[in-house]
Amino acid sequence: MAKIKGDIVINTERCKGCEVCIAACPFGVIAMSKEVNSKGYHYAMKVNDECTGCTNCAIVCPDGVITVYRAKVTTE
Amino acid sequence: MEELFAKPEIRKPENIVYKKTDLMVDRPLSYCPGCGHGTVHRILMEVIEEMDIQGDTIGVSPVGCSVLAYDFLDIDMLGAAHGRAPALATAIKRLWPHRFVFTYQGDGDLAAIGTAETIHACNRGENITIIFINNGIYGMTGGQMAPTTLPGMRSSTSPYGRDVLTMGYPLKMTELVAQLPGTHYVTRQSVHTPGNARKTKKAIRKAFDIQKEKKGVGWIEVVSNCNSGWKMTPVQANKWMEDNMFPFYPLGDIKVDGKLIEVAK
Ligand SMILES: Cc1ncc(C[n+]2csc(CCOP(=O)(O)OP(=O)(O)O)c2C)c(N)n1
Numbered sequence: 001m002a003k004i005k006g007d008i009v010i011n012t013e014r015c016k017g018c019e020v021c022i023a024a025c026p027f028g029v030i031a032m033s034k035e036v037n038s039k040g041y042h043y044a045m046k047v048n049d050e051c052t053g054c055t056n057c058a059i060v061c062p063d064g065v066i067t068v069y070r071a072k073v074t075t076e
Numbered sequence: 077m078e079e080l081f082a083k084p085e086i087r088k089p090e091n092i093v094y095k096k097t098d099l100m101v102d103r104p105l106s107y108c109p110g111c112g113h114g115t116v117h118r119i120l121m122e123v124i125e126e127m128d129i130q131g132d133t134i135g136v137s138p139v140g141c142s143v144l145a146y147d148f149l150d151i152d153m154l155g156a157a158h159g160r161a162p163a164l165a166t167a168i169k170r171l172w173p174h175r176f177v178f179t180y181q182g183d184g185d186l187a188a189i190g191t192a193e194t195i196h197a198c199n200r201g202e203n204i205t206i207i208f209i210n211n212g213i214y215g216m217t218g219g220q221m222a223p224t225t226l227p228g229m230r231s232s233t234s235p236y237g238r239d240v241l242t243m244g245y246p247l248k249m250t251e252l253v254a255q256l257p258g259t260h261y262v263t264r265q266s267v268h269t270p271g272n273a274r275k276t277k278k279a280i281r282k283a284f285d286i287q288k289e290k291k292g293v294g295w296i297e298v299v300s301n302c303n304s305g306w307k308m309t310p311v312q313a314n315k316w317m318e319d320n321m322f323p324f325y326p327l328g329d330i331k332v333d334g335k336l337i338e339v340a341k
């Protein structure tokens with residue numbers, strides 16, 4: 001069976017920890033780190049495997065730090 | 077820190093479905109965390125990239141937090157004196173009628189010091205796009221009251237809330253300019269959710285498209301947050317905006333193809 005799977009890459013050094021992406025994700029994929037980046041911001045990170053590559057998080061990110069990938073994968 | 081949920085089999089260049097456009101200069105934005113200015117900048121540049129008009133577009137940046145827009149948008153830009161962006165855009169468009177010309181202005185810039193320039197550019201029907209970021213406050217200078225500040229809304233110069241009897245009423249510039257025959261497309265949008273951001277992108281595209289038809293001003297108000305000025309977290313500010321700004325500044329098209337949209341009373 002073919003399934004759509006997604007992935008995101010977050011430029012954690014440019015993330016300002018605003019959390020707007022968290023509210024935009026329908027699958028709870030994103031949460032904030034405990035660590036901070038060199039500017040002192042907690043940054044967004046992936047916390048599960050549920051990403052579908054819908055691009056919602058990337059579209060609302062004010063700093064444009066999220067890149068989204070999507071592909072069809074075949075599962076048994 | 078090591079990434080726990082990376083998917084190398086999906087994370088390949090051919091699978092990219094969204095990445096920041098190269099028309100955004102690769103430089104950290106000067107805006108506060110969560111500020112809508114950054115989102116509007118990016119989707120504006122996406123429209124320009126999709127239309128492939130980056131070499132034919134001239135933007136005018138305002139005075140306000142987005143004064144530095146020319147540092148972030150990788151197209152030709154001019155900086156106007158406070159509030160004068162529509163006058164400068166008029167000159168540019170008349171000298172170079174085949175260029176796409178837009179202004180990018182905050183509410184203090186557009187609706188306070190620049191009210192005259194704004195209204196007259198709209199009334200003359202200049203073939204420009206006006207992008208108006210309304211956060212109901214002077215963000216840059218420390219959160220002072222603007223003409224757009226809501227009744228009862230606190231700001232650094234209305235610490236007990238805007239009292240309309242002494243401080244006047246908020247100015248709905250978008251409804252006002254929609255009445256003028258020189259405006260062709262007038263809409264109010266937001267960028268705080270994915271759906272709203274996608275609608276704003278369509279609206280900006282429409283406003284740029286009508287520049288080709290020479291039918292007058294295309295106007296997009298974006299009701300936006302000012303987390304720092306409102307003294308809230310970005311997520312709280314977006315919720316506050318939905319609960320307080322949208323009832324007063326309702327989202328949607330106000331004028332399309334030169335005709336006012338009838339609203340059910
Ligand atoms: C002639 C002049 N008067 C006043 C100022 C001070 N000033 C700078 S930005 C600003 C208001 C900006 O508010 P707004 O346009 O709403 O932009 P925001 O920062 O909220 O995006 C003011 C009054 C100035 N720079 N120049």
Ligand code: SF4
Pocket residue numbers: 006007008024025026027028029030050051052053054055056057058068
């Ligand atoms: S692309 Fe969609 S599913 Fe994936 S993290 Fe972003 S919002 Fe969530």
Ligand code: SF4
Pocket residue numbers: 010014015016017018019020021022043044060061062063064065066110
């Ligand atoms: S929206 Fe962007 S800047 Fe804000 S927390 Fe998410 S990734 Fe970071």
Ligand code: SF4
Pocket residue numbers: 106107108111112113141211215216301302303304305
């Ligand atoms: S002061 Fe307000 S408008 Fe200016 S960058 Fe910060 S949040 Fe945005």
Ligand SMILES: [Mg+2]
Pocket residue numbers: 182183184209210211212213214215222
């Ligand atoms: Mg403002």
